[in-house]
Amino acid sequence: MRFERGLDFARAQDAADPLASFRDRFAIPKRPDGTDVIYLCGNSLGLQPTEAVSLVREELEAWGAMAVSAHFAAERPWLSYADRLAPAAAALVGAHPSEVVTMNTLTVNLHFMMVSFYRPTADRRKVLIEQPAFPSDRYAVESQIRLHGFDPADSLIEVGPRPNESVIRMEDLETCICAEGSTIALVLLPGVNYYTGQVFDMAAITRLGQAQGCVVGFDLAHAVGNISLRLHDWNSDFAVWCSYKYLNGGPGAVGGCFVHDRHRDWLDKPRLAGWWGHDPASRFQMGPDFIPISGAGGWQVSNVPILSLAPVLASLDIFEEAGMEALTAKSDRLTSYLAYLVREELGARVEILTPLESGRRGCQLSLRVRGTRADQRRAFEALETHGVVCDWREPDVIRAAPVPLYNRFEDVCEFVGVLQRALVLDS
Numbered sequence: 294m295r296f297e298r299g300l301d302f303a304r305a306q307d308a309a310d311p312l313a314s315f316r317d318r319f320a321i322p323k324r325p326d327g328t329d330v331i332y333l334c335g336n337s338l339g340l341q342p343t344e345a346v347s348l349v350r351e352e353l354e355a356w357g358a359m360a361v362s363a364h365f366a367a368e369r370p371w372l373s374y375a376d377r378l379a380p381a382a383a384a385l386v387g388a389h390p391s392e393v394v395t396m397n398t399l400t401v402n403l404h405f406m407m408v409s410f411y412r413p414t415a416d417r418r419k420v421l422i423e424q425p426a427f428p429s430d431r432y433a434v435e436s437q438i439r440l441h442g443f444d445p446a447d448s449l450i451e452v453g454p455r456p457n458e459s460v461i462r463m464e465d466l467e468t469c470i471c472a473e474g475s476t477i478a479l480v481l482l483p484g485v486n487y488y489t490g491q492v493f494d495m496a497a498i499t500r501l502g503q504a505q506g507c508v509v510g511f512d513l514a515h516a517v518g519n520i521s522l523r524l525h526d527w528n529s530d531f532a533v534w535c536s537y538k539y540l541n542g543g544p545g546a547v548g549g550c551f552v553h554d555r556h557r558d559w560l561d562k563p564r565l566a567g568w569w570g571h572d573p574a575s576r577f578q579m580g581p582d583f584i585p586i587s588g589a590g591g592w593q594v595s596n597v598p599i600l601s602l603a604p605v606l607a608s609l610d611i612f613e614e615a616g617m618e619a620l621t622a623k624s625d626r627l628t629s630y631l632a633y634l635v636r637e638e639l640g641a642r643v644e645i646l647t648p649l650e651s652g653r654r655g656c657q658l659s660l661r662v663r664g665t666r667a668d669q670r671r672a673f674e675a676l677e678t679h680g681v682v683c684d685w686r687e688p689d690v691i692r693a694a695p696v697p698l699y700n701r702f703e704d705v706c707e708f709v710g711v712l713q714r715a716l717v718l719d720s
Protein backbone atom coordinates (compact mmCIF):
# COMPACT_ATOMS: atom_id res chain seq x y z
CA MET A 294 0.00 0.00 0.00
CA ARG A 295 1.32 3.41 -0.97
CA PHE A 296 0.41 6.46 1.04
CA GLU A 297 1.29 10.13 1.02
CA ARG A 298 1.29 12.80 3.65
CA GLY A 299 -1.10 15.73 3.57
CA LEU A 300 -4.83 16.38 3.63
CA ASP A 301 -5.19 16.31 -0.18
CA PHE A 302 -4.16 12.67 -0.28
CA ALA A 303 -6.60 11.83 2.54
CA ARG A 304 -9.47 13.58 0.79
CA ALA A 305 -8.72 11.84 -2.49
CA GLN A 306 -8.89 8.49 -0.68
CA ASP A 307 -12.25 9.41 0.81
CA ALA A 308 -13.57 10.52 -2.56
CA ALA A 309 -12.64 7.12 -4.03
CA ASP A 310 -13.95 5.07 -1.08
CA PRO A 311 -16.88 2.84 -2.12
CA LEU A 312 -18.05 2.67 1.52
CA ALA A 313 -17.93 6.44 2.10
CA SER A 314 -21.71 6.91 2.06
CA PHE A 315 -22.21 4.68 5.12
CA ARG A 316 -20.93 7.54 7.26
CA ASP A 317 -24.17 9.42 6.51
CA ARG A 318 -26.14 6.70 8.28
CA PHE A 319 -24.56 7.47 11.65
CA ALA A 320 -25.07 10.33 14.08
CA ILE A 321 -21.71 12.04 14.52
CA PRO A 322 -21.27 14.17 17.67
CA LYS A 323 -20.40 17.81 17.03
CA ARG A 324 -17.75 20.19 18.31
CA PRO A 325 -18.92 23.48 19.85
CA ASP A 326 -18.48 25.15 16.43
CA GLY A 327 -20.88 22.67 14.83
CA THR A 328 -18.33 20.59 12.91
CA ASP A 329 -18.05 16.82 13.37
CA VAL A 330 -15.74 15.58 16.09
CA ILE A 331 -13.04 13.17 15.01
CA TYR A 332 -14.41 10.01 16.54
CA LEU A 333 -11.81 7.27 16.91
CA CYS A 334 -13.48 5.58 19.85
CA GLY A 335 -15.62 2.92 18.16
CA ASN A 336 -13.65 0.33 20.15
CA SER A 337 -15.37 1.67 23.26
CA LEU A 338 -18.81 2.81 22.08
CA GLY A 339 -19.82 2.71 18.44
CA LEU A 340 -21.76 5.61 16.95
CA GLN A 341 -25.54 5.59 16.69
CA PRO A 342 -26.98 4.31 13.41
CA THR A 343 -29.70 6.90 12.70
CA GLU A 344 -32.00 4.06 11.69
CA ALA A 345 -31.89 2.87 15.33
CA VAL A 346 -34.10 5.79 16.34
CA SER A 347 -36.93 4.85 13.98
CA LEU A 348 -36.69 1.14 14.80
CA VAL A 349 -36.98 1.83 18.53
CA ARG A 350 -39.85 4.24 17.89
CA GLU A 351 -41.67 1.59 15.82
CA GLU A 352 -41.56 -0.84 18.72
CA LEU A 353 -42.75 1.81 21.16
CA GLU A 354 -45.61 2.51 18.77
CA ALA A 355 -46.40 -1.20 18.39
CA TRP A 356 -46.54 -1.48 22.17
CA GLY A 357 -48.85 1.53 22.37
CA ALA A 358 -51.14 0.47 19.54
CA MET A 359 -51.30 -3.30 20.07
CA ALA A 360 -49.95 -4.07 23.52
CA VAL A 361 -49.82 -7.84 24.03
CA SER A 362 -50.96 -8.56 20.46
CA ALA A 363 -47.69 -7.15 19.16
CA HIS A 364 -46.05 -10.46 20.09
CA PHE A 365 -47.73 -11.78 16.95
CA ALA A 366 -49.15 -8.83 15.06
CA ALA A 367 -46.36 -6.26 15.05
CA GLU A 368 -44.65 -5.69 11.74
CA ARG A 369 -41.72 -7.50 13.32
CA PRO A 370 -43.48 -9.89 15.70
CA TRP A 371 -41.86 -9.76 19.12
CA LEU A 372 -41.97 -13.53 19.54
CA SER A 373 -39.49 -14.07 16.74
CA TYR A 374 -37.63 -10.74 16.98
CA ALA A 375 -34.35 -12.28 18.16
CA ASP A 376 -34.41 -14.80 15.27
CA ARG A 377 -34.34 -11.87 12.85
CA LEU A 378 -30.87 -10.99 14.05
CA ALA A 379 -29.40 -14.47 13.75
CA PRO A 380 -28.43 -14.55 10.03
CA ALA A 381 -26.52 -11.26 10.19
CA ALA A 382 -24.93 -12.09 13.54
CA ALA A 383 -23.94 -15.51 12.22
CA ALA A 384 -22.32 -13.96 9.16
CA LEU A 385 -20.26 -11.66 11.39
CA VAL A 386 -18.73 -14.50 13.39
CA GLY A 387 -18.59 -17.12 10.62
CA ALA A 388 -21.29 -19.42 11.97
CA HIS A 389 -24.62 -21.02 11.08
CA PRO A 390 -27.66 -19.08 12.31
CA SER A 391 -28.45 -21.95 14.70
CA GLU A 392 -25.05 -21.43 16.33
CA VAL A 393 -25.66 -17.83 17.44
CA VAL A 394 -28.07 -16.07 19.71
CA THR A 395 -28.42 -12.41 20.65
CA MET A 396 -29.08 -12.20 24.37
CA ASN A 397 -27.99 -10.75 27.71
CA THR A 398 -24.70 -8.87 27.92
CA LEU A 399 -21.14 -10.02 27.51
CA THR A 400 -20.06 -10.92 31.04
CA VAL A 401 -23.44 -12.50 31.72
CA ASN A 402 -23.03 -14.65 28.61
CA LEU A 403 -19.53 -15.58 29.71
CA HIS A 404 -20.96 -16.87 32.99
CA PHE A 405 -23.70 -18.78 31.21
CA MET A 406 -21.19 -20.35 28.84
CA MET A 407 -18.83 -21.27 31.66
CA VAL A 408 -21.62 -22.97 33.59
CA SER A 409 -21.93 -25.31 30.62
CA PHE A 410 -18.39 -25.46 29.32
CA TYR A 411 -16.16 -25.07 32.36
CA ARG A 412 -16.54 -28.41 34.13
CA PRO A 413 -13.39 -28.74 36.21
CA THR A 414 -12.22 -31.91 37.93
CA ALA A 415 -9.43 -32.19 40.49
CA ASP A 416 -6.99 -33.25 37.74
CA ARG A 417 -8.22 -30.90 35.06
CA ARG A 418 -9.40 -27.71 36.66
CA LYS A 419 -7.35 -24.84 35.24
CA VAL A 420 -8.40 -21.92 33.06
CA LEU A 421 -5.91 -20.30 30.71
CA ILE A 422 -6.41 -16.57 30.07
CA GLU A 423 -4.23 -13.78 28.72
CA GLN A 424 -2.42 -11.20 30.78
CA PRO A 425 -3.60 -8.52 31.11
CA ALA A 426 -7.14 -9.77 30.56
CA PHE A 427 -10.07 -7.38 30.61
CA PRO A 428 -10.95 -7.13 34.34
CA SER A 429 -14.53 -8.33 33.94
CA ASP A 430 -13.38 -11.55 32.28
CA ARG A 431 -10.86 -12.16 35.03
CA TYR A 432 -13.46 -11.59 37.75
CA ALA A 433 -15.88 -13.91 35.99
CA VAL A 434 -13.28 -16.66 35.61
CA GLU A 435 -12.04 -16.38 39.19
CA SER A 436 -15.56 -16.51 40.54
CA GLN A 437 -16.35 -19.59 38.46
CA ILE A 438 -13.21 -21.31 39.72
CA ARG A 439 -14.31 -20.57 43.30
CA LEU A 440 -17.85 -21.68 42.53
CA HIS A 441 -16.45 -25.14 41.87
CA GLY A 442 -14.52 -25.13 45.14
CA PHE A 443 -11.10 -24.49 43.61
CA ASP A 444 -8.60 -21.71 44.22
CA PRO A 445 -7.64 -19.25 41.46
CA ALA A 446 -4.12 -19.18 42.95
CA ASP A 447 -3.45 -22.62 41.48
CA SER A 448 -6.23 -22.87 38.93
CA LEU A 449 -5.77 -19.73 36.87
CA ILE A 450 -2.95 -19.61 34.32
CA GLU A 451 -2.07 -16.29 32.74
CA VAL A 452 0.16 -15.90 29.72
CA GLY A 453 1.39 -12.37 29.07
CA PRO A 454 3.96 -10.59 26.92
CA ARG A 455 7.62 -11.22 27.69
CA PRO A 456 9.50 -8.50 29.63
CA ASN A 457 9.95 -5.38 27.49
CA GLU A 458 7.53 -6.68 24.87
CA SER A 459 3.97 -5.47 24.33
CA VAL A 460 2.17 -8.39 22.76
CA ILE A 461 1.84 -12.07 23.51
CA ARG A 462 3.83 -14.49 21.38
CA MET A 463 1.89 -17.35 19.86
CA GLU A 464 4.81 -19.65 20.64
CA ASP A 465 4.44 -18.85 24.36
CA LEU A 466 0.75 -19.73 24.26
CA GLU A 467 1.61 -22.92 22.41
CA THR A 468 4.29 -23.87 24.92
CA CYS A 469 1.90 -23.30 27.79
CA ILE A 470 -0.97 -25.24 26.22
CA CYS A 471 1.33 -28.15 25.36
CA ALA A 472 3.01 -28.22 28.78
CA GLU A 473 -0.06 -27.78 30.95
CA GLY A 474 -2.84 -28.90 28.60
CA SER A 475 -3.77 -32.04 30.53
CA THR A 476 -4.62 -29.92 33.58
CA ILE A 477 -6.45 -27.18 31.65
CA ALA A 478 -10.23 -27.44 31.53
CA LEU A 479 -10.82 -24.22 29.58
CA VAL A 480 -8.77 -22.03 27.29
CA LEU A 481 -10.45 -18.63 27.27
CA LEU A 482 -8.75 -16.03 25.10
CA PRO A 483 -9.85 -12.91 23.26
CA GLY A 484 -10.13 -12.52 19.53
CA VAL A 485 -8.48 -9.12 19.88
CA ASN A 486 -6.78 -7.92 23.07
CA TYR A 487 -8.59 -4.80 24.26
CA TYR A 488 -5.44 -2.97 25.31
CA THR A 489 -2.93 -3.65 22.55
CA GLY A 490 -5.25 -4.47 19.66
CA GLN A 491 -3.35 -7.71 19.07
CA VAL A 492 -5.32 -10.34 17.13
CA PHE A 493 -4.98 -13.92 18.35
CA ASP A 494 -4.74 -16.88 16.00
CA MET A 495 -8.05 -18.40 17.02
CA ALA A 496 -7.83 -21.29 14.56
CA ALA A 497 -4.45 -22.40 15.92
CA ILE A 498 -5.44 -21.86 19.55
CA THR A 499 -8.57 -23.95 19.08
CA ARG A 500 -6.59 -26.72 17.44
CA LEU A 501 -3.86 -26.72 20.10
CA GLY A 502 -6.28 -26.59 23.02
CA GLN A 503 -8.61 -29.26 21.72
CA ALA A 504 -5.66 -31.55 20.94
CA GLN A 505 -4.98 -31.47 24.69
CA GLY A 506 -8.61 -32.18 25.55
CA CYS A 507 -9.39 -28.60 26.63
CA VAL A 508 -12.58 -26.68 25.86
CA VAL A 509 -11.75 -23.54 23.85
CA GLY A 510 -13.84 -20.38 24.05
CA PHE A 511 -13.30 -16.81 22.86
CA ASP A 512 -14.24 -13.36 24.04
CA LEU A 513 -14.94 -11.41 20.87
CA ALA A 514 -15.70 -8.03 22.48
CA HIS A 515 -13.08 -6.28 20.34
CA ALA A 516 -13.19 -8.70 17.44
CA VAL A 517 -16.81 -8.82 16.31
CA GLY A 518 -17.52 -6.30 13.56
CA ASN A 519 -13.79 -5.56 13.45
CA ILE A 520 -12.01 -8.58 11.98
CA SER A 521 -13.03 -11.54 9.88
CA LEU A 522 -14.13 -14.53 12.01
CA ARG A 523 -14.75 -18.18 11.11
CA LEU A 524 -15.84 -19.74 14.39
CA HIS A 525 -17.62 -22.71 12.84
CA ASP A 526 -14.71 -23.75 10.66
CA TRP A 527 -12.25 -23.16 13.48
CA ASN A 528 -14.35 -25.55 15.54
CA SER A 529 -14.26 -23.29 18.60
CA ASP A 530 -16.55 -24.52 21.36
CA PHE A 531 -18.17 -21.23 22.29
CA ALA A 532 -17.76 -17.46 22.05
CA VAL A 533 -19.32 -14.36 23.57
CA TRP A 534 -19.41 -10.73 22.53
CA CYS A 535 -20.98 -7.37 23.24
CA SER A 536 -22.78 -5.22 20.68
CA TYR A 537 -21.92 -1.69 21.78
CA LYS A 538 -18.33 -1.48 20.52
CA TYR A 539 -17.78 -2.11 16.80
CA LEU A 540 -21.37 -3.33 16.41
CA ASN A 541 -22.85 0.11 17.19
CA GLY A 542 -25.79 -1.43 19.05
CA GLY A 543 -26.00 1.30 21.70
CA PRO A 544 -24.94 1.68 25.34
CA GLY A 545 -25.22 -1.61 27.21
CA ALA A 546 -26.63 -3.24 24.05
CA VAL A 547 -27.73 -6.85 24.03
CA GLY A 548 -24.70 -9.11 23.48
CA GLY A 549 -24.20 -12.35 21.64
CA CYS A 550 -23.20 -15.94 22.06
CA PHE A 551 -21.88 -18.67 19.78
CA VAL A 552 -22.19 -22.36 20.57
CA HIS A 553 -20.73 -24.74 18.01
CA ASP A 554 -23.20 -27.06 16.32
CA ARG A 555 -21.36 -30.03 17.83
CA HIS A 556 -22.96 -28.99 21.12
CA ARG A 557 -26.37 -28.35 19.59
CA ASP A 558 -28.22 -31.05 21.51
CA TRP A 559 -27.16 -30.25 25.03
CA LEU A 560 -29.50 -32.64 26.79
CA ASP A 561 -29.04 -33.58 30.43
CA LYS A 562 -25.87 -31.53 30.56
CA PRO A 563 -25.20 -28.57 32.82
CA ARG A 564 -26.86 -25.34 31.86
CA LEU A 565 -28.77 -22.55 33.53
CA ALA A 566 -32.15 -22.91 31.88
CA GLY A 567 -35.10 -20.59 31.46
CA TRP A 568 -38.35 -20.64 29.56
CA TRP A 569 -37.03 -18.73 26.55
CA GLY A 570 -34.61 -21.57 25.82
CA HIS A 571 -37.57 -23.93 25.59
CA ASP A 572 -38.75 -25.15 22.19
CA PRO A 573 -41.12 -22.38 21.04
CA ALA A 574 -43.58 -24.93 19.63
CA SER A 575 -44.50 -26.04 23.15
CA ARG A 576 -43.16 -23.17 25.30
CA PHE A 577 -46.57 -21.73 26.02
CA GLN A 578 -48.08 -25.03 27.05
CA MET A 579 -46.22 -24.17 30.23
CA GLY A 580 -45.32 -27.79 31.01
CA PRO A 581 -42.94 -28.75 33.81
CA ASP A 582 -40.28 -30.33 31.56
CA PHE A 583 -37.61 -28.25 29.87
CA ILE A 584 -37.37 -29.15 26.18
CA PRO A 585 -34.52 -27.03 24.88
CA ILE A 586 -34.20 -25.43 21.48
CA SER A 587 -31.49 -27.25 19.55
CA GLY A 588 -28.52 -24.90 19.15
CA ALA A 589 -27.43 -21.67 20.78
CA GLY A 590 -31.05 -20.57 21.25
CA GLY A 591 -31.38 -23.23 23.93
CA TRP A 592 -29.23 -21.11 26.23
CA GLN A 593 -31.73 -18.25 26.27
CA VAL A 594 -33.31 -17.69 29.62
CA SER A 595 -35.69 -14.76 29.51
CA ASN A 596 -38.19 -12.98 27.38
CA VAL A 597 -36.56 -10.77 24.77
CA PRO A 598 -35.85 -7.05 25.45
CA ILE A 599 -37.40 -5.73 22.24
CA LEU A 600 -36.56 -2.05 22.81
CA SER A 601 -32.90 -2.94 23.32
CA LEU A 602 -32.75 -5.26 20.34
CA ALA A 603 -34.10 -2.69 17.89
CA PRO A 604 -30.82 -0.69 17.68
CA VAL A 605 -28.85 -3.93 17.27
CA LEU A 606 -31.10 -4.86 14.35
CA ALA A 607 -30.49 -1.43 12.80
CA SER A 608 -26.77 -1.96 13.14
CA LEU A 609 -26.69 -5.53 11.84
CA ASP A 610 -28.68 -4.40 8.78
CA ILE A 611 -25.85 -1.99 7.99
CA PHE A 612 -23.20 -4.70 8.39
CA GLU A 613 -25.17 -7.00 6.12
CA GLU A 614 -25.41 -4.29 3.50
CA ALA A 615 -21.75 -3.27 3.64
CA GLY A 616 -20.36 -6.82 4.03
CA MET A 617 -17.46 -7.73 6.27
CA GLU A 618 -15.19 -8.40 3.31
CA ALA A 619 -15.47 -4.85 2.02
CA LEU A 620 -15.24 -3.49 5.56
CA THR A 621 -12.09 -5.38 6.49
CA ALA A 622 -10.47 -4.38 3.19
CA LYS A 623 -11.11 -0.70 3.91
CA SER A 624 -10.18 -1.17 7.56
CA ASP A 625 -6.81 -2.62 6.66
CA ARG A 626 -6.06 0.32 4.40
CA LEU A 627 -7.30 2.93 6.84
CA THR A 628 -5.31 1.54 9.77
CA SER A 629 -2.21 1.01 7.63
CA TYR A 630 -2.55 4.67 6.68
CA LEU A 631 -2.74 5.60 10.36
CA ALA A 632 0.42 3.59 11.07
CA TYR A 633 2.15 5.22 8.09
CA LEU A 634 1.29 8.74 9.24
CA VAL A 635 2.26 8.04 12.84
CA ARG A 636 5.70 6.93 11.72
CA GLU A 637 6.14 9.72 9.18
CA GLU A 638 4.83 12.60 11.28
CA LEU A 639 5.52 11.55 14.85
CA GLY A 640 8.63 9.42 14.45
CA ALA A 641 10.24 8.48 17.73
CA ARG A 642 7.72 10.47 19.80
CA VAL A 643 5.13 7.73 19.51
CA GLU A 644 5.61 3.99 19.72
CA ILE A 645 3.02 1.68 18.10
CA LEU A 646 2.32 -1.22 20.47
CA THR A 647 -0.03 -3.05 18.11
CA PRO A 648 1.46 -5.56 15.65
CA LEU A 649 1.24 -4.02 12.19
CA GLU A 650 0.87 -7.04 9.90
CA SER A 651 -2.68 -7.13 8.52
CA GLY A 652 -3.62 -10.49 10.04
CA ARG A 653 -2.39 -9.55 13.51
CA ARG A 654 -4.46 -6.45 14.13
CA GLY A 655 -7.91 -5.04 13.47
CA CYS A 656 -8.61 -1.35 13.15
CA GLN A 657 -7.31 -0.26 16.57
CA LEU A 658 -3.76 0.97 17.10
CA SER A 659 -2.44 1.44 20.62
CA LEU A 660 0.04 4.29 20.65
CA ARG A 661 2.48 4.99 23.46
CA VAL A 662 3.41 8.65 23.77
CA ARG A 663 7.07 8.93 24.68
CA GLY A 664 8.42 11.86 26.63
CA THR A 665 7.86 13.64 29.90
CA ARG A 666 4.59 13.81 31.80
CA ALA A 667 4.27 17.36 30.46
CA ASP A 668 4.54 16.10 26.86
CA GLN A 669 1.92 13.48 27.52
CA ARG A 670 -0.41 15.98 29.14
CA ARG A 671 0.06 18.38 26.22
CA ALA A 672 -0.87 15.65 23.76
CA PHE A 673 -3.92 14.67 25.77
CA GLU A 674 -5.11 18.27 26.07
CA ALA A 675 -4.53 18.96 22.38
CA LEU A 676 -6.76 16.03 21.45
CA GLU A 677 -9.50 17.30 23.75
CA THR A 678 -9.24 20.89 22.57
CA HIS A 679 -9.44 19.87 18.91
CA GLY A 680 -12.46 17.65 19.31
CA VAL A 681 -10.67 14.35 18.83
CA VAL A 682 -12.42 11.56 20.71
CA CYS A 683 -10.20 8.61 21.45
CA ASP A 684 -9.36 6.54 24.43
CA TRP A 685 -6.51 7.68 26.67
CA ARG A 686 -5.19 5.11 29.12
CA GLU A 687 -3.10 6.55 31.91
CA PRO A 688 -0.27 7.21 31.87
CA ASP A 689 0.72 7.21 28.21
CA VAL A 690 -1.30 5.01 25.87
CA ILE A 691 -3.79 6.27 23.29
CA ARG A 692 -6.10 3.76 21.68
CA ALA A 693 -7.26 5.05 18.31
CA ALA A 694 -9.66 2.99 16.22
CA PRO A 695 -10.57 4.26 12.76
CA VAL A 696 -13.77 2.36 11.99
CA PRO A 697 -14.39 1.61 8.31
CA LEU A 698 -18.17 2.19 8.51
CA TYR A 699 -17.93 5.83 9.53
CA ASN A 700 -14.34 7.05 9.72
CA ARG A 701 -12.59 8.84 6.89
CA PHE A 702 -8.97 9.05 5.85
CA GLU A 703 -9.39 12.74 6.62
CA ASP A 704 -10.15 11.86 10.28
CA VAL A 705 -6.92 9.91 10.52
CA CYS A 706 -4.94 12.70 8.91
CA GLU A 707 -6.39 15.31 11.26
CA PHE A 708 -5.81 13.13 14.32
CA VAL A 709 -2.13 12.67 13.54
CA GLY A 710 -1.87 16.39 12.69
CA VAL A 711 -3.15 17.35 16.16
CA LEU A 712 -0.61 15.05 17.81
CA GLN A 713 2.15 16.28 15.56
CA ARG A 714 1.52 19.93 16.43
CA ALA A 715 1.37 19.08 20.16
CA LEU A 716 4.34 16.74 20.33
CA VAL A 717 6.76 17.56 17.55
CA LEU A 718 6.32 21.24 16.68
CA ASP A 719 5.72 22.42 20.27
CA SER A 720 8.65 20.59 21.82
Ligand SMILES: *Cc1c(COP(=O)(O)O)cnc(C)c1O
Binds near residue numbers: 398400427514515
Ligand atom coordinates in the same frame (compact mmCIF):
# COMPACT_ATOMS: atom_id res chain seq x y z
C1 LIG B 1 -15.93 -4.42 26.69
C2 LIG B 1 -15.53 -5.70 27.30
C3 LIG B 1 -16.28 -6.30 28.33
C4 LIG B 1 -17.50 -5.62 28.87
O1 LIG B 1 -18.37 -6.52 29.44
P1 LIG B 1 -19.92 -6.17 29.66
O2 LIG B 1 -20.41 -7.35 30.36
O3 LIG B 1 -20.51 -5.93 28.31
O4 LIG B 1 -19.99 -4.92 30.49
C5 LIG B 1 -15.86 -7.51 28.82
N1 LIG B 1 -14.74 -8.12 28.35
C6 LIG B 1 -14.00 -7.57 27.37
C7 LIG B 1 -12.78 -8.27 26.87
C8 LIG B 1 -14.36 -6.35 26.83
O5 LIG B 1 -13.60 -5.79 25.88
